[in-house]
Amino acid sequence: MSSFATLVIAGLATGAIYALIAIGFALLWQASQTINFAQGEFVMLPAFFALVAMGLGLPYWAAALITFVLAAVLLGAMFKRLLVDPMLKHGVIPLAMATMALAIFLKESVKDLYSAEAYPFPSLVPPVNVNVLGTNVSLQHIAIIVVALVTLVALTWLLDHTTTGRQMQATAQNPTVARILGIPVERMIMLTFLINAVLVVIASLLVTPIYLAKFSSGETLGLAAFVAAIIGGFNQLRGAIVGGFLLGVIDNLAAAYVSTQYRAAVPLFILIAVILFRPEGLFGRKEERTV
Amino acid sequence: MMRVIRQRPVATAIALLSLAVLLVLPITLGRFGNYMLAMWATMTIAAMGLNLTLGYAGQISLAQGAFVGIGAYISAIMTTNGWPLGAALVVAIVVCFAIGWLLGYPALRVQHHYLAFVTLSFSTLAYLVFRNEEWLTKGTYGIYSIPRPTILGYSLKHHLDFYYFALMWLVVISLLMWWLVRSPWGRAFTALRENPLRAQSLGVDTRLYTLMAFAIGSTMGGVAGVLYAPLVEFIDPNPFALALSFNLLLMVIVGGSGYFLGPFLGALIAVLLPEWLRDYTSDFYLVAYALLVMILLIFSPTGILGLVDRLATSRRARRASEARAAETPRIKAKEGA
Numbered sequence: 329m330s331s332f333a334t335l336v337i338a339g340l341a342t343g344a345i346y347a348l349i350a351i352g353f354a355l356l357w358q359a360s361q362t363i364n365f366a367q368g369e370f371v372m373l374p375a376f377f378a379l380v381a382m383g384l385g386l387p388y389w390a391a392a393l394i395t396f397v398l399a400a401v402l403l404g405a406m407f408k409r410l411l412v413d414p415m416l417k418h419g420v421i422p423l424a425m426a427t428m429a430l431a432i433f434l435k436e437s438v439k440d441l442y443s444a445e446a447y448p449f450p451s452l453v454p455p456v457n458v459n460v461l462g463t464n465v466s467l468q469h470i471a472i473i474v475v476a477l478v479t480l481v482a483l484t485w486l487l488d489h490t491t492t493g494r495q496m497q498a499t500a501q502n503p504t505v506a507r508i509l510g511i512p513v514e515r516m517i518m519l520t521f522l523i524n525a526v527l528v529v530i531a532s533l534l535v536t537p538i539y540l541a542k543f544s545s546g547e548t549l550g551l552a553a554f555v556a557a558i559i560g561g562f563n564q565l566r567g568a569i570v571g572g573f574l575l576g577v578i579d580n581l582a583a584a585y586v587s588t589q590y591r592a593a594v595p596l597f598i599l600i601a602v603i604l605f606r607p608e609g610l611f612g613r614k615e616e617r618t619v
Numbered sequence: 620m621m622r623v624i625r626q627r628p629v630a631t632a633i634a635l636l637s638l639a640v641l642l643v644l645p646i647t648l649g650r651f652g653n654y655m656l657a658m659w660a661t662m663t664i665a666a667m668g669l670n671l672t673l674g675y676a677g678q679i680s681l682a683q684g685a686f687v688g689i690g691a692y693i694s695a696i697m698t699t700n701g702w703p704l705g706a707a708l709v710v711a712i713v714v715c716f717a718i719g720w721l722l723g724y725p726a727l728r729v730q731h732h733y734l735a736f737v738t739l740s741f742s743t744l745a746y747l748v749f750r751n752e753e754w755l756t757k758g759t760y761g762i763y764s765i766p767r768p769t770i771l772g773y774s775l776k777h778h779l780d781f782y783y784f785a786l787m788w789l790v791v792i793s794l795l796m797w798w799l800v801r802s803p804w805g806r807a808f809t810a811l812r813e814n815p816l817r818a819q820s821l822g823v824d825t826r827l828y829t830l831m832a833f834a835i836g837s838t839m840g841g842v843a844g845v846l847y848a849p850l851v852e853f854i855d856p857n858p859f860a861l862a863l864s865f866n867l868l869l870m871v872i873v874g875g876s877g878y879f880l881g882p883f884l885g886a887l888i889a890v891l892l893p894e895w896l897r898d899y900t901s902d903f904y905l906v907a908y909a910l911l912v913m914i915l916l917i918f919s920p921t922g923i924l925g926l927v928d929r930l931a932t933s934r935r936a937r938r939a940s941e942a943r944a945a946e947t948p949r950i951k952a953k954e955g956a
């Protein structure tokens with residue numbers, strides 16, 4: 329029983345990270361029809377920014393700060409200006425293809441400029457286990473869940489209770505009407521890209537101590553985020569959050585009870601089933617489009 | 620055939636000239652050059668299949684690499700157990716057609732990015748099967764010493780001979796494809812891409828054609844795989860991971876999706892350009908390649924042939940308007956007189 333509880337908590341920790349990545353993914357889709365196939369690489373890259381900064385002798389907090397700034401500029405603003413804006417008018421699929429090329433570009437750049445090795449990464453809390461109600465729980469997992477939940481609550485609050493957040497939602501729902509109502513649509517879309525950059529950095533700082541910093545680690549993370557976003561529902565943030573947590577728990581339970589070899593297959597079967605039987609996601613609304 | 624030559628003399632001349640170059644060029648190249656050209660021919664076949672699914676029928680697929688893998692494993696397993704390559708080809712065609720047909724069903728329900736993710740999942744599942752079913756695929760150890768075929772007692776173990784073998788298949792499949800896209804079937808595929816609703820209302824069985832687009836495209840991936848295994852003589856699951864599907868998709872897009880020659884050009888760039896760049900940029904060739912692809916997509920999302928097409932069209936339009944402009948004063952002069 330206690331091992332089951334441990335598995336679920338580990339699953340929630342993994343799921344919290346998936347949720348952060350999936351939300352960013354869903355936000356970009358809502359704000360500017362961007363299917364970011366490089367989202368996993370966006371999580372891989374900040375860890376290397378931090379490693380380089382720490383390699384120059386900076387303390388953890390300063391390295392983290394620099395990472396946030398670099399990510400906001402490169403993965404937020406420049407990604408939007410240089411790739412998304414020129415590609416957007418060509419349609420959804422060409423833009424998605426361009427992000428596939430971007431994924432290759434980022435992955436290979438890290439491999440060639442830094443290294444192809446996997447590097448250890450400092451964690452926020454010491455890697456010890458604590459006893460909670462008779463169950464051994466890794467302190468790291470608790471820290472991940474707490475940080476992720478705080479981030480999610482803050483984001484939800486921003487979107488629901490501030491003027492800027494409501495303007496962002498209006499922009500996502502109907503950019504034309506939003507523009508008529510005087511909302512600075514362009515600025516709101518840019519803000520969404522910046523929020524995505526912040527989310528991927530948080531995810532990166534949380535996940536890298538567990539999985540190590542490696543140029544190829546974005547592949548699995550990106551795939552998990554797609555699956556989480558689709559299971560939950562592409563057009564609902566709540567969906568992406570629940571999808572992320574659900575996927576994390578399923579992932580860990582599948583590894584323990586199904587087989588380690590086919591662990592990766594379980595989420596994919598769920599994905600195919602959801603797409604075939606409930607394409608709008610478990611919690612999403614149907615997207616209505618004109619022909 | 621004769622009609623084609625009469626109607627399109629320039630295209631026929633270019634096709635024959637290219638074929639002549641492809642026949643003569645490898646003699647001047649070394650072993651590695653011949654190997655890369657054979658790889659180009661193989662990947663072109665796979666990309667042509669994806670071009671049918673994506674470029675003509677408009678259904679995105681991230682599973683073409685998996686079909687190359689299925690074909691390669693069928694080819695490797697059968698030929699190492701003493702079966703001839705021809706038998707492997709028949710089995711691969713049947714298997715890939717059936718699986719491709721089944722993979723088409725999700726496309727009847729969902730489109731665009733959802734379809735991308737379904738096919739992407741299939742690709743990952745296929746990779747897991749290649750890696751984990753060791754009794755069949757020998758898992759990560761891979762299958763060694765896959766024999767090259769022997770034709771009428773003549774072995775194709777030299778790269779040059781195998782290249783001509785692959786080129787022959789490329790020519791045969793190109794001719795079939797040429798015939799297919801010009802047949803009523805090809806027209807129906809295009810109708811499906813341009814406006815599925817309208818195609819259906821005009822009596823095109825969109826259901827059948829969507830499934831067919833997937834099945835035929837996937838079969839061509841399988842055929843490419845059957846050639847791939849004896850070409851490299853050793854296979855393990857890694858070349859058939861998701862990256863191959865992405866690469867094949869980029870080949871189709873870079874060349875020009877929906878253009879007959881798109882896959883030839885795309886595969887040429889994807890297979891040979893990195894090797895050529897390697898001489899200049901050492902390790903950075905993939906970075907440079909990805910960057911070039913992004914820049915190309917920004918300027919021309921319809922690929923290189925799309926760019927050529929656009930330039931040709933605008934030149935034709937300019938020439939026509941110049942001709943009109945030249946006409947106008949004469950008419951005025953006539954009116955004045």
